[in-house]
Amino acid sequence: xxEKTKYSLNSKAVAEATEIWLTxxxxxxxxIAELVYFLxxxxxxxxxxxxxIVNVEAVLSKREVQNAVLTGIQLDMLAEEGKLLxxxxxxxxxxxxxxxxxxxxxxxxxxxxxxxxxxxxGYVDKLKPGIxxxxxxxxxxxxxxxxxxxxxxxxxxxxxxxxxxxxxxxxASGDVPLR
Amino acid sequence: xxEKTKYSLNSKAVAEATEIWLTxxxxxxxxIAELVYFLxxxxxxxxxxxxxIVNVEAVLSKREVQNAVLTGIQLDMLAEEGKLLxxxxxxxxxxxxxxxxxxxxxxxxxxxxxxxxxxxxGYVDKLKPGIxxxxxxxxxxxxxxxxxxxxxxxxxxxxxxxxxxxxxxxxASGDVPLR
Amino acid sequence: xxEKTKYSLNSKAVAEATEIWLTxxxxxxxxIAELVYFLxxxxxxxxxxxxxIVNVEAVLSKREVQNAVLTGIQLDMLAEEGKLLxxxxxxxxxxxxxxxxxxxxxxxxxxxxxxxxxxxxGYVDKLKPGIxxxxxxxxxxxxxxxxxxxxxxxxxxxxxxxxxxxxxxxxASGDVPLR
Amino acid sequence: xxEKTKYSLNSKAVAEATEIWLTxxxxxxxxIAELVYFLxxxxxxxxxxxxxIVNVEAVLSKREVQNAVLTGIQLDMLAEEGKLLxxxxxxxxxxxxxxxxxxxxxxxxxxxxxxxxxxxxGYVDKLKPGIxxxxxxxxxxxxxxxxxxxxxxxxxxxxxxxxxxxxxxxxASGDVPLR
Numbered sequence: 001x002x003e004k005t006k007y008s009l010n011s012k013a014v015a016e017a018t019e020i021w022l023t024x025x026x027x028x029x030x031x032i033a034e035l036v037y038f039l040x041x042x043x044x045x046x047x048x049x050x051x052x053i054v055n056v057e058a059v060l061s062k063r064e065v066q067n068a069v070l071t072g073i074q075l076d077m078l079a080e081e082g083k084l085l086x087x088x089x090x091x092x093x094x095x096x097x098x099x100x101x102x103x104x105x106x107x108x109x110x111x112x113x114x115x116x117x118x119x120x121x122g123y124v125d126k127l128k129p130g131i132x133x134x135x136x137x138x139x140x141x142x143x144x145x146x147x148x149x150x151x152x153x154x155x156x157x158x159x160x161x162x163x164x165x166x167x168x169x170x171x172a173s174g175d176v177p178l179r
Numbered sequence: 180x181x182e183k184t185k186y187s188l189n190s191k192a193v194a195e196a197t198e199i200w201l202t203x204x205x206x207x208x209x210x211i212a213e214l215v216y217f218l219x220x221x222x223x224x225x226x227x228x229x230x231x232i233v234n235v236e237a238v239l240s241k242r243e244v245q246n247a248v249l250t251g252i253q254l255d256m257l258a259e260e261g262k263l264l265x266x267x268x269x270x271x272x273x274x275x276x277x278x279x280x281x282x283x284x285x286x287x288x289x290x291x292x293x294x295x296x297x298x299x300x301g302y303v304d305k306l307k308p309g310i311x312x313x314x315x316x317x318x319x320x321x322x323x324x325x326x327x328x329x330x331x332x333x334x335x336x337x338x339x340x341x342x343x344x345x346x347x348x349x350x351a352s353g354d355v356p357l358r
Numbered sequence: 359x360x361e362k363t364k365y366s367l368n369s370k371a372v373a374e375a376t377e378i379w380l381t382x383x384x385x386x387x388x389x390i391a392e393l394v395y396f397l398x399x400x401x402x403x404x405x406x407x408x409x410x411i412v413n414v415e416a417v418l419s420k421r422e423v424q425n426a427v428l429t430g431i432q433l434d435m436l437a438e439e440g441k442l443l444x445x446x447x448x449x450x451x452x453x454x455x456x457x458x459x460x461x462x463x464x465x466x467x468x469x470x471x472x473x474x475x476x477x478x479x480g481y482v483d484k485l486k487p488g489i490x491x492x493x494x495x496x497x498x499x500x501x502x503x504x505x506x507x508x509x510x511x512x513x514x515x516x517x518x519x520x521x522x523x524x525x526x527x528x529x530a531s532g533d534v535p536l537r
Numbered sequence: 538x539x540e541k542t543k544y545s546l547n548s549k550a551v552a553e554a555t556e557i558w559l560t561x562x563x564x565x566x567x568x569i570a571e572l573v574y575f576l577x578x579x580x581x582x583x584x585x586x587x588x589x590i591v592n593v594e595a596v597l598s599k600r601e602v603q604n605a606v607l608t609g610i611q612l613d614m615l616a617e618e619g620k621l622l623x624x625x626x627x628x629x630x631x632x633x634x635x636x637x638x639x640x641x642x643x644x645x646x647x648x649x650x651x652x653x654x655x656x657x658x659g660y661v662d663k664l665k666p667g668i669x670x671x672x673x674x675x676x677x678x679x680x681x682x683x684x685x686x687x688x689x690x691x692x693x694x695x696x697x698x699x700x701x702x703x704x705x706x707x708x709a710s711g712d713v714p715l716r
Contacts, residue, residue, distance in 0.1 A: 007269060007272075007273040008707075009266075009269075009270070009275055009277060009704060009708075010266065010708070011704065011705065011708055012708070013265070013266045014266050014270070017264075017265070017266055017267075021264075063277055063651070063701065064279060064651040064652065067270070067277075067278050067279060067280050068280060068283075070264075070266075070267045071254070071267065071280045074254075074263055074264060074267055075250070075253075075254075078257070078262075083257075083262070084253055085196075085200075085249075085253060086192070086196070087189065087192045087193050087196055087249075088196075088249045088250065088253055090186060090188075091188070091193070091246070093186075094186040096188055097474065097521060098188060098242055098246075098474060098521065098522060098525060099246050100243060100246060100287070100472050100473030100474045101246050101247060101250045101284065101287070101473070103473035103474060103476050103477065104247075104283060104284060104287045104473045105280065105283060106476075107473065107476060108279070108280070108283045108651075108652060111648035111649070112648070112649065112651065114458050114600070114601040114645075114649065115458030115459070115461035115462045115465065115601065115645060116455065116456060116457075116458045116461060118461050118464075118465060118476065118479065118480055118483075119461065119479075119480045119483040119484050120480065120484070121476065121477075121480050122476055122477045122478065122479050122480010122481050122483065122484070123480050123481055123483075123484040123485075125476070125477040125480065125481075126477050126478070126480070126481040127481075163455060163456065164456060164600065167456060167546060167548065168548065170545075171546075171547070171548055171549070187528075188525060188529075189529070190525065190526065190529055191529070242472070242522065243472040243473065276653065276700060277653060277700065277701060277704055279651050279652030279653045280652070282652035282653060282655050282656065283652045285655075286652065286655060287472075287473060290469035290470070291469070291470065291472065293421070293422040293466075293469075293470065293637050294422065294466060294637030294638070294640035294641045294644065295634065295635060295637040295640060297640050297643075297644060297655065297658065297659055297662070298640065298658075298659045298662040298663050299659065299663070300655065300656075300659050301655055301656045301657065301658050301659010301660050301662065301663070302659050302660055302662075302663040302664075304655075304656040304659065304660075305656050305657070305659070305660040306660075342634060342635065343421065343635060346367060346369065346635060347369065349366075350367075350368070350369055350370070365627060365630075365631040367624075367627075367628070367633055367635060368624065371623070371624045372624050372628070375622075375623070375624055375625075379622075421635055422637060425628070425635075425636050425637060425638050426638060426641075428622075428624075428625045429612070429625065429638045432612075432621055432622060432625055433608070433611075433612075436615070441620075442611055443554075443558075443607075443611060444550070444554070445546075445547065445550045445551050445554055445607075446554075446607045446608065446611055448544060448546075449546070449551070449604070451544075452544040454546055456546060456600055456604075457604050458601060458604060458645070459604050459605060459608045459642065459645070462605075462641060462642060462645045463638065463641060466637070466638070466641045
């Protein structure tokens with residue numbers, strides 16, 4: 001006789017699934033890190049690609065971010081398989097301009113690192129640099145209505161995290177006038 | 180030879196689907212209106228159930244609200260059918276406390292009627308009066324992880340809408356001192 | 359014997375103050391409408407400056423928007439007069455990058471017209487076209503830390519409103535396939 | 538000849554001002570911790586007052602939180618002194634129901650610890666337990682229109698933080714089934 005397993009959240013499983021699903025959907029940490037570099041290079045000329053990756057990883061370690069990534073990718077995949085009910089199926093499939101739940105989930109990611117990330121999120125979401133062009137190409141029937149915005153949000157969050165860290169470094173090094 | 184129909188949003192279809200899906204999932208406008216009455220009766224003793232329904236209908240006519248309703252119900256239904264990938268399946272199925280995408284979608288509804296609705300949303304979400312108890316009972320294997328929060332958000336939004344309208348009525352009737 | 363006047367909100371006074379304060383701070387509806395045109399001209403080539411103004415006026419008629427405008431301008435003015443306490447005075451005066459309450463108030467404006475406005479808000483906030491350059495110039499000791507973001511948010515909201523209206527027009531004209 | 542000091546953010550000064558201003562306005566960490574205990578005691582019966590304080594301190598160490606605290610208290614104080622322009626002065630002075638910028642700033646605090654805090658924020662904001670009654674009493678001409686909501690938001694955020702930590706502890710102790 002099989003006993004019903006009591007539910008209990010397994011955080012490691014959630015974190016691992018986030019990493020696996022992102023990879024399966026064609027999004028590497030390196031690709032997100034490039035967006036971060038694009039956003040921050042003018043403010044911090046010494047910024048390295050490695051630092052960008054470290055900050056992307058830190059953002060991805062947050063539960064709230066993992067939840068949004070998994071939920072968004074799940075909806076994209078179901079839309080790809082045509083398994084959503086109309087008219088939701090059509091709105092997500094065609095990345096309908098008046099459908100904003102993708103931006104909503106993306107913003108929940110940005111919020112974790114504070115409001116200074118809103119600007120960067122909107123900027124990359126409009127310009128679509130790097131990996132974002134590819135996610136938007138709709139090549140081979142792929143649908144990335146949610147992932148597109150989510151990747152921009154992770155990059156904007158990592159950029160905010162870097163801005164906070166750089167300030168802390170500057171202050172720790174004594175490069176701040178006493179008042 | 181069949182031509183591929185060009186995609187074009189059909190707003191009426193989205194509005195109708197919202198109404199149909201809510202009904203199918205056991206949520207009537209009357210039940211939401213009762214939550215609104217619960218929230219506002221102390222502030223507006225003359226408030227009628229009919230007024231509450233009118234305001235719920237106004238909230239439901241907003242595109243942003245319809246998008247959130249359809250997306251949330253879709254995820255609930257897929258979770259009920261066990262069609263989501265683990266660990267998302269388990270988190271939504273068990274209304275995991277650390278999973279917050281349901282609150283995120285709900286908040287996007289509240290936002291449309293402004294920040295004064297946050298308090299009412301949190302209040303009914305905690306107390307679970309009326310229809311919200313039923314949605315939370317998990318009876319017969321039903322899953323309403325998203326709908327639960329969404330219904331609370333619609334009620335909170337209708338309450339905000341009433342507060343704005345009542346003020347306008349008061350001012351139109353001249354019951355405001357000149358300054 | 360003077361009786362203490364009972365407080366009662368005067369909505370007309372709030373709406374008028376919003377218009378007056380914006381004008382005093384150098385922001386005309388026409389200047390905001392130009393930002394709207396910049397954001398939407400590629401999507402709606404027939405769009406006129408007059409339509410943009412009408413939509414800006416509609417956004418400005420919302421209470422939530424008026425509250426954010428008045429609160430933001432008030433803080434800018436107090437900072438200009440040096441009347442805020444340190445370190446808040448310094449953060450607002452220098453538009454400190456890690457201070458995000460200006461973006462927070464701006465987002466509360468965008469939210470009223472839904473999440474599809476986030477992208478446009480971030481975009482103009484980064485590019486600073488038209489009136490936004492002037493607000494950022496810090497010429498003559500003027501401080502527009504809040505107003506800068508608020509004006510971008512009003513423009514993004516008006517752009518969202520236009521997107522919703524244009525869809526409604528298209529559907530009313532029968533230019534949508536039946537399904 | 539005096540040189541103009543170049544502006545540079547001093548994070549320590551911001552953190553210290555936050556602590557000092559809260560104390561001056563009658564809000565101790567202990568009082569906020571009591572709200573946290575009120576919110577979480579049913580879920581975590583072993584929870585101690587000390588743990589609540591530690592979590593309140595962690596929330597208060599976040600820049601985004603400090604910015605909202607300082608901005609909100611500043612507006613409260615200026616309203617107390619009658620130094621805001623009408624009609625903003627009257628709206629903040631009377632904690633006008635249709636003025637929602639206080640909830641906006643509060644929500645920016647809650648957001649940092651994710652959407653699971655919305656419910657707790659709304660709940661304490663409605664019930665007004667502990668210190669929140671006092672902040673709302675308007676005794677002696679004190680105005681706490683912003684601080685009231687901000688304190689509720691800090692408590693809700695600390696409650697979210699505890700929920701995340703407790704889950705991590707449970708998993709670290711092996712009290713989670715392998716899957």
